[in-house]
Amino acid sequence: MPDIIQLLPDNIANQIAAGEVIQRPASAVKELLENAVDAGATEINLMVNDAGKALIQVIDNGKGMSETDARMAFERHATSKIRNIEDLFKIKTMGFRGEALASIAAVAQVELKSRRAEDETGVFIEIENSLVIKQEPIAMQTGTSIAMKNLFFNVPARRNFLKSNAAELRHIVDEFIRVAMSFPEIFFSFTSNGQQVFHLEKGSMKQRIVQILGNSYAAKLVPVQEQTDYMNIYGFVGKPETAKKTRGDQYFFVNNRFIKSAYLNHAVMNAFNEMIAKDSFPMYTLFIDLDPAQLDINVHPTKQEIKFEDEKIVYAFVQSAIKHALAQFSISPTLDFELDASIQSLDAVSKPFTEDKKSSASSSSLYNTFTKKNQSHFVESKSELKHWRDFYEKDKTQPESFSQRPADEPQVTGAAFINTSNKPQTDKLFQIQNSFIIVQTEKGYYLVHQQNAHERILYERFALAVEGKPIATQQSLFPATIELHAADAVLLKELLSDMNHLGYQLEPFGNNTFVIQGTPADVSQGNEKTAIEKMLEQYKHFSSDLKYSKREKLLRSLALQQSVKAGTSLTDKEMKVLIEDLFNCAIPNSTANGKPTYLEFKKEELDKLFGR
Ligand code: ADP
Ligand code: MG
Numbered sequence: 001m002p003d004i005i006q007l008l009p010d011n012i013a014n015q016i017a018a019g020e021v022i023q024r025p026a027s028a029v030k031e032l033l034e035n036a037v038d039a040g041a042t043e044i045n046l047m048v049n050d051a052g053k054a055l056i057q058v059i060d061n062g063k064g065m066s067e068t069d070a071r072m073a074f075e076r077h078a079t080s081k082i083r084n085i086e087d088l089f090k091i092k093t094m095g096f097r098g099e100a101l102a103s104i105a106a107v108a109q110v111e112l113k114s115r116r117a118e119d120e121t122g123v124f125i126e127i128e129n130s131l132v133i134k135q136e137p138i139a140m141q142t143g144t145s146i147a148m149k150n151l152f153f154n155v156p157a158r159r160n161f162l163k164s165n166a167a168e169l170r171h172i173v174d175e176f177i178r179v180a181m182s183f184p185e186i187f188f189s190f191t192s193n194g195q196q197v198f199h200l201e202k203g204s205m206k207q208r209i210v211q212i213l214g215n216s217y218a219a220k221l222v223p224v225q226e227q228t229d230y231m232n233i234y235g236f237v238g239k240p241e242t243a244k245k246t247r248g249d250q251y252f253f254v255n256n257r258f259i260k261s262a263y264l265n266h267a268v269m270n271a272f273n274e275m276i277a278k279d280s281f282p283m284y285t286l287f288i289d290l291d292p293a294q295l296d297i298n299v300h301p302t303k304q305e306i307k308f309e310d311e312k313i314v315y316a317f318v319q320s321a322i323k324h325a326l327a328q329f330s331i332s333p334t335l336d337f338e339l340d341a342s343i344q345s346l347d348a349v350s351k352p353f354t355e356d357k358k359s360s361a362s363s364s365s366l367y368n369t370f371t372k373k374n375q376s377h378f379v380e381s382k383s384e385l386k387h388w389r390d391f392y393e394k395d396k397t398q399p400e401s402f403s404q405r406p407a408d409e410p411q412v413t414g415a416a417f418i419n420t421s422n423k424p425q426t427d428k429l430f431q432i433q434n435s436f437i438i439v440q441t442e443k444g445y446y447l448v449h450q451q452n453a454h455e456r457i458l459y460e461r462f463a464l465a466v467e468g469k470p471i472a473t474q475q476s477l478f479p480a481t482i483e484l485h486a487a488d489a490v491l492l493k494e495l496l497s498d499m500n501h502l503g504y505q506l507e508p509f510g511n512n513t514f515v516i517q518g519t520p521a522d523v524s525q526g527n528e529k530t531a532i533e534k535m536l537e538q539y540k541h542f543s544s545d546l547k548y549s550k551r552e553k554l555l556r557s558l559a560l561q562q563s564v565k566a567g568t569s570l571t572d573k574e575m576k577v578l579i580e581d582l583f584n585c586a587i588p589n590s591t592a593n594g595k596p597t598y599l600e601f602k603k604e605e606l607d608k609l610f611g612r
Helices: 010-021 025-038 067-072 085-090 100-107 156-161 165-182 205-213 262-275 311-328 337-349 355-363 365-371 388-394 450-467 486-501 528-543 550-562 572-583 603-609
Strands: 043-049 055-060 109-115 122-128 131-138 143-149 187-192 195-200 221-227 231-238 250-254 257-259 284-290 425-432 436-440 444-449 473-483 505-508 513-520 598-602
Touching: 010 100, 025 043, 025 055, 025 100, 025 143, 025 165, 043 165, 067 122, 100 143, 165 187, 165 195, 165 205, 165 250, 165 257, 165 486, 195 205, 205 221, 205 231, 221 311, 231 311, 250 262, 262 311, 284 311, 425 572, 436 450, 436 572, 444 450, 444 572, 444 603, 450 486, 450 550, 450 572, 473 528, 486 505, 486 513, 486 528, 486 550, 513 528, 528 550, 598 603
Parallel strands: 043 187, 250 284
Antiparallel strands: 043 055, 055 143, 109 122, 109 143, 122 131, 187 195, 221 231, 231 284, 250 257, 425 436, 436 444, 444 598, 473 513, 505 513
């Protein structure tokens, strides 16, 4: 028998390794931008076509490469940044693994141009499948340009895995911002399909934040600055009134490297504590500098997660630095009554559906009555009561209205759906706990959950509107503008035409700004911005759910967000409309997300309970 083990050819090994470093266009953008920063560039231009799928090009005026280095750079583990393992613990550069260019060369067609100041000519190299197919001298200015075309052209499985252009572009915007934010002394520009997305002049940190996140923060940034022997923190937090309903304007950098840390985010949120509504997110851009020996940046290949030697110290430090900053600028809740009042009203309006909320909802007594065994949510008998879904589905002896139908089943009209002998009687309605409505029927009563019911009604109304007759728009007399985080702006653009059908008339106004020309009649004037921010936040919560289309997510987000909340007192008229609308729905008995909208109680069963 022959021996069977072989070494993989370089290009295959590189392709495999590339999987870790280059998952999507945005990862390549990040690596190229970081290389330009490491090369000492003061000007960096990024260009992409088709969200990076067709072209990603970064041009810098950094120190350039010699002819030999330019070829070496594409070898795996080829780096000028570390020489031995000790160097790993004193890294000051963004890159160090020497894998980015090798990975890029394995999965795209690459053209490199580079010239050092001391060389008379530059070098041009063309690479495909990790092989140099052309090399020649060229005339050029000092610096480097790397263009990568047709990402994953040779790994179709990966190419197919890429998301829509809008989604990929959003990732690119995120990565661009993360690099541009931490180097305000560098000029950055970003062009997508020939259109300029960002043009960021050199300036102070504060100017950079405003350039990126928008003018609305201009006079509303509180400086954070604290220095110790162990670590420094500096940067800005937004004044409490700039807190948004949508997460996004939150950045942490450790030694200039963007990181994600739920732990440190918690420290900031804690410092803001009572100053902002519970469901809103303060803006922050914070830089922590500490001895690289105190961290391990190597824990994650794309380096977004880091390990601190002593996490607790960092947490306490961050929290107190921010408290201190807010106190210094006398932004303290006890002094600011006006703010407090507006917070309360915000809080009462509605809350976004966060993971926290989900778990608190699922531990609520109401939810438990639906899910706990042996707890009678249907007042029927003591016989084994099953999970309500099973109950709906299996018990064929129940009237038709009990059968749980998936929301995407063919539509039937409400009238046919409700057992005619058990029609809701809408002349006498009672609201209890400002959350439920009791509706008499011939045989007993329905206990309607007002928010779930409204969610169902809105969902069906919206679903009809996007298909056919659009929802009427109420024109704004004084159109407000809304300025979004760049990534959210990309998202909103994607949703504009559906939003239009749903009564939101929004027009892009450049610079991530939109003019709100009109809103659906039931969104009150002055609340347009909040409504849109909340919708986006809600949408992002659904975003990870791949089984739904964009439109479906939009419908569900809007329905959930616009529904009348539990705790809202309703007039008789409002209750009547709500109940009638509910039972005119195609599927009145559950929300699109599968929560029940009402429960039925029958007289004969009530009688039994009372021993009659
Ligand atoms: P790393 O950045 O981890 O060292 P890369 O594969 O990203 O690995 O780059 C390999 C090497 O190529 C770098 O160490 C650097 O010497 C050189 N290089 C890459 N991009 C540039 C650039 N824009 N300007 C100058 N040199 C560069
Ligand atoms: Mg690099």
